[in-house]
Amino acid sequence: xxxxxxxxxxxxxxLVVFGFALDGQAQTSLxxxxxxxxxxxxxxxxxxYEASFFTAYNPLSLQxxxxxxxxxxxxxxxxxxxxxxxxxxEDAILINGQQITGKDSGGASALQxxxxxxxxxxxILRGSSSEVQSTTQRIINVILREDAGDTLTLTAALPNxxxxxxxxxxxxxxxxxxxxxxxxxxxxxxNPIYRPWQRTKVTSDLTGQDILSSVESEQxxxxxxxxxxRYEQTFDSGSRLQLNGLGSWQIxxxxxxxxxxxxxxxxxxxxxxxNLEVDKRDEFTVELSAxxxxxxxxxxxxxxxxxxxxxxxxxxxxxxxLEPLDEPVIVRQLRxxxxxxxxxxxxxDRTFSPTLGGQIGLEGTLNTQKTDFDLSTLxxxxxxxxxxxxSDGKVTEYRGEAFSTLRWRPWTDVELEFGLAAEASxxxxxxxxxxxxxxxxxxxxxxxxxxxxxxxxxxxxxxxxDVGQLNFANFVAAITSTxxxxxxxxxxxKPTKSxxxxxxxxHRLADGVxxxxxxxxxxxxxxxxxxxxxxxxVSFIGNIGDGEEYxxxxxxxxxxxxxxxxxxxxxxxxxxxxxxxxxxxxxVSRRFGFTPNWETSVEYRHEVKTIIDGHVxxxxxxxxxxxxxxxxxxxxxxxxxxxxxxxxxxxxxNVRINFSSNNFLNRKTVREREILAxxxxxxxxxxxxxRDLSRWGRIYNVFIRATF
Numbered sequence: 001x002x003x004x005x006x007x008x009x010x011x012x013x014x015l016v017v018f019g020f021a022l023d024g025q026a027q028t029s030l031x032x033x034x035x036x037x038x039x040x041x042x043x044x045x046x047x048x049y050e051a052s053f054f055t056a057y058n059p060l061s062l063q064x065x066x067x068x069x070x071x072x073x074x075x076x077x078x079x080x081x082x083x084x085x086x087x088x089x090e091d092a093i094l095i096n097g098q099q100i101t102g103k104d105s106g107g108a109s110a111l112q113x114x115x116x117x118x119x120x121x122x123x124i125l126r127g128s129s130s131e132v133q134s135t136t137q138r139i140i141n142v143i144l145r146e147d148a149g150d151t152l153t154l155t156a157a158l159p160n161x162x163x164x165x166x167x168x169x170x171x172x173x174x175x176x177x178x179x180x181x182x183x184x185x186x187x188x189x190x191n192p193i194y195r196p197w198q199r200t201k202v203t204s205d206l207t208g209q210d211i212l213s214s215v216e217s218e219q220x221x222x223x224x225x226x227x228x229x230r231y232e233q234t235f236d237s238g239s240r241l242q243l244n245g246l247g248s249w250q251i252x253x254x255x256x257x258x259x260x261x262x263x264x265x266x267x268x269x270x271x272x273x274x275n276l277e278v279d280k281r282d283e284f285t286v287e288l289s290a291x292x293x294x295x296x297x298x299x300x301x302x303x304x305x306x307x308x309x310x311x312x313x314x315x316x317x318x319x320x321x322l323e324p325l326d327e328p329v330i331v332r333q334l335r336x337x338x339x340x341x342x343x344x345x346x347x348x349d350r351t352f353s354p355t356l357g358g359q360i361g362l363e364g365t366l367n368t369q370k371t372d373f374d375l376s377t378l379x380x381x382x383x384x385x386x387x388x389x390x391s392d393g394k395v396t397e398y399r400g401e402a403f404s405t406l407r408w409r410p411w412t413d414v415e416l417e418f419g420l421a422a423e424a425s426x427x428x429x430x431x432x433x434x435x436x437x438x439x440x441x442x443x444x445x446x447x448x449x450x451x452x453x454x455x456x457x458x459x460x461x462x463x464x465x466d467v468g469q470l471n472f473a474n475f476v477a478a479i480t481s482t483x484x485x486x487x488x489x490x491x492x493x494k495p496t497k498s499x500x501x502x503x504x505x506x507h508r509l510a511d512g513v514x515x516x517x518x519x520x521x522x523x524x525x526x527x528x529x530x531x532x533x534x535x536x537x538v539s540f541i542g543n544i545g546d547g548e549e550y551x552x553x554x555x556x557x558x559x560x561x562x563x564x565x566x567x568x569x570x571x572x573x574x575x576x577x578x579x580x581x582x583x584x585x586x587x588v589s590r591r592f593g594f595t596p597n598w599e600t601s602v603e604y605r606h607e608v609k610t611i612i613d614g615h616v617x618x619x620x621x622x623x624x625x626x627x628x629x630x631x632x633x634x635x636x637x638x639x640x641x642x643x644x645x646x647x648x649x650x651x652x653x654n655v656r657i658n659f660s661s662n663n664f665l666n667r668k669t670v671r672e673r674e675i676l677a678x679x680x681x682x683x684x685x686x687x688x689x690x691r692d693l694s695r696w697g698r699i700y701n702v703f704i705r706a707t708f
Contacts, residue, residue: 038512045452047124047508051145054116057607060656060707061153062114062142065122067605067617068569070557071508071515072124072140094141096232100244101289101305111142113174113187113228115153115707120145126450126458126506138506148178157703159194159662168192168223170703184231195220199694203675206688209264212272216258224250239294245287252281274323275330284312300350309341317479321378330378333479335371339472342366355409360402367397369472375479388477390489393431395472400424413453419446423467429475429491436491442467456508460519468496474529474541488540496543497526514558522550525581530593531630532584539631544584547592551577568606575599585631586684596624614648614656634674640667646701658703669694 037053040046049069059065066072093099093111125139155172170192176185196219203212226248233241256277261270286309293303319331347361373391376383403421410416421444428437444465451459476489504519527543534540553575560568579592591597605617622641627634646660671692676684 040455040508042455045126045458047512049122049124051116051119051121058650058653059116060654060705061116062111062119062122065116065119066111066140067603068559069122069124070513070559070569070571071138071517071555072122072557092139094139096144097141098232098240098242098291098293100230101242101291101307113153113176113185113230114142114144115151115174115176117151117707118144118148118176118178118183144183145178146180146183148176150175150177152708154706154708155704157701159699159701168194181234182232184229186227186229188227189225191224191226193220193222193224195696197694197696199692201690201692203688203690206686211262211264211688212260212690213263214258214260216256218254218256220254222250222252224248237294239292242291244289244291246285247287248283248285250281250283250285252283254279271323273321276320276322277317278320279315279317281316282314284310286310299352300348303347303349305343305345307341307343309339311337311339313337329383332376332383334374337473338368338370340366340368356407358404358406360404363401363403365397365399365401367399367472368394369475370394371473371476373477390431390433390475390491391477393429393434393476395427395429395475397425397427397470397472399426413451415450417446417448417450419448420444421446427470431476434491438492440495442495442497453505456510458506459504460506461503462501464500464502466498466500468498470495488538490540490542493529493541494527494543496528499524509558511562512559513562514556516557517555518552520550520552521577522548524548525592528581528592530581530584533631537631545582547579547581549577549579549592549595551575566606567609568604570602570604572602573600583629585629590629591627593628594626596626599623612647613650616645616647618646619644632676634676636672637669638672639669641665642667654708655704655706658701658705660701660703662699662701663696664698666695666698 037050037055039048039050041048049065054065054068057064057068059068120143123141123143125141153172153174153176155170157170159168159170170190172187172189172191174185174187177183197217199216199218201212201214201216202210204210226246228247229243229245231241231243235241254277256279257275258277259274260272262272263270287307289305289307291303291305293301295301313336315333315335315337317331317333317335318329320328321330343363343365345361345363347359349357349359351357371392371394373388375386375388375391377386378384401421401423403419405417405419408416408418423440423442423444425440426437427440429435442465444467445463446465447463449461453459470493474489474493475491478487478489500521500523502519502521504517506515506517508515525547528547529541530544531539532542532544553573555571555573557571558569560566560570576598577595578597579595580589581592582588583590599621600623601619601621603617603619605615607615620641620643623639625636625638627636629635642662643664644660644662645664646658648656648658651657669692671690671694673690673692674686675688675690677687679685
């Protein structure tokens, strides 16, 4: 803990000193009245960027515009997971003051389909909003022009993969119409992802002698075709209708070959096996949502929404033994998962006075997952079905939630938000092996406070009772993708719950130079997920003992143009955390699985008016080691930093050409494994180690963007 606090304090001190040094210079360089197209409300809770603010940069897309706004990024921690229902997954992005209802087609995906000519202004909101439940994030509200007419946006790219010199074309087309009281858009995108890589594995005994080695190569070819649509209509009565749709088809094929050797033997005879795994998947997704709101009077309104999400995945996995058996197929896995989610919600909002407002509502959800899983293995030269307990069946969840929120501004510079929700659910699982039913009930209070210490300093504090989403795939048996091991399902797994506390301060630098945000957090986590065992031989996903997480995060975003230095925007973020939970196998404290102790990201965009008439940018991100704990092993997974560099040239006012390199640092992933066994006297002992090294090649892109 002292080392953690020292690291956090040092990083915080350095960034804060740097930020306030810029703050002092900003106050003597440019006056806020010189920033055309940018205005700040008197209380500092809303900063508005008109379309004219971006004229000098001639942006093509909304994303181009957001990259010019300090502090307009949305936090995306690698440790975050999906939450229950729609209220729990609401993001901090609004279109015309309203959220886009969707699970797979929410606000973040909509930003990528909006061209710059459609945007009238962008509002950065700080504080609470009736559209976003219990968030201390900055809220981005995009107001679309009513007179933009129709626009056509085209994208095309040809990424080249250095591992094998192959290329996969990318294309996208979006047609949008903005008219008075109505706007709609439709988009079609193709997004192939190809990841060839190599992995070497070396297993050693306690004396340090290598006893096994293997070379593993893989080609992962994923091709997605997605169509999305959005329609929004505002009526003379003040009511508003929003419709969203998404259809997606994905081919997800993977070929993996592994040659296993015994390094203690001569090269001519040390090969133990040569296996080829062919894994083919087809995934289909359809999502439809509707959102209708209408005013009852000047002070109250009602909103109804509905969503249906359907996903189907077919998987056919064959393992071939090339040597020494030379058998065509030794293992075959056939699996089909069909997942559905249907949500209906109604809310009533009322403004009692300029300083008091509230919301009450009801939400109902029906979740289902149906799984058919068959596994065959080679016996006497023939594939024979292998009986697997809890391999098929259907899981159904009925859930209802009642919620209320009260927003109160007792003083002009203080805003308080009180929330209370209660949910009840019934989960059933029906199959040949398992027939179970159970009921769950949770009360979820929330509290948010915002204090405008000065017009440029906002202090925020929150307390949230959070309940995580259940993954029904953990209810039935499955084969792990990394180690190809069969793991048992757990019909009794419970949602992870937590009490989350957060306090932070946002400081906006003078004259629009930038934003410095710091926050500290603490989470008491109940029923985190981990691996358990019932016989000392087989492990499964379950709920382990309670744990805790605490840490701090700092973000600095600077627009150097406002300082009069050069034309560029820099955003840097650093998060440091510590987690602890009792290991169910050894009864000792350890970290949460898959949760790194630190995360960092740096994004910079520099405008170049001469030579290339465009911009140069880079994006770097990295996170600390993650740990995976199982009954017979403990893994430490460490990935190198990811760097993307791009150069964009403006061919015409409507056309851009972009040259970029993904994974420029050719990062590697190292997995260090301790191989364990239970000792007769109790506990686990170390029996060996394994080291895996994986590498992905660089990807070079030529990207064309055009808007007409």
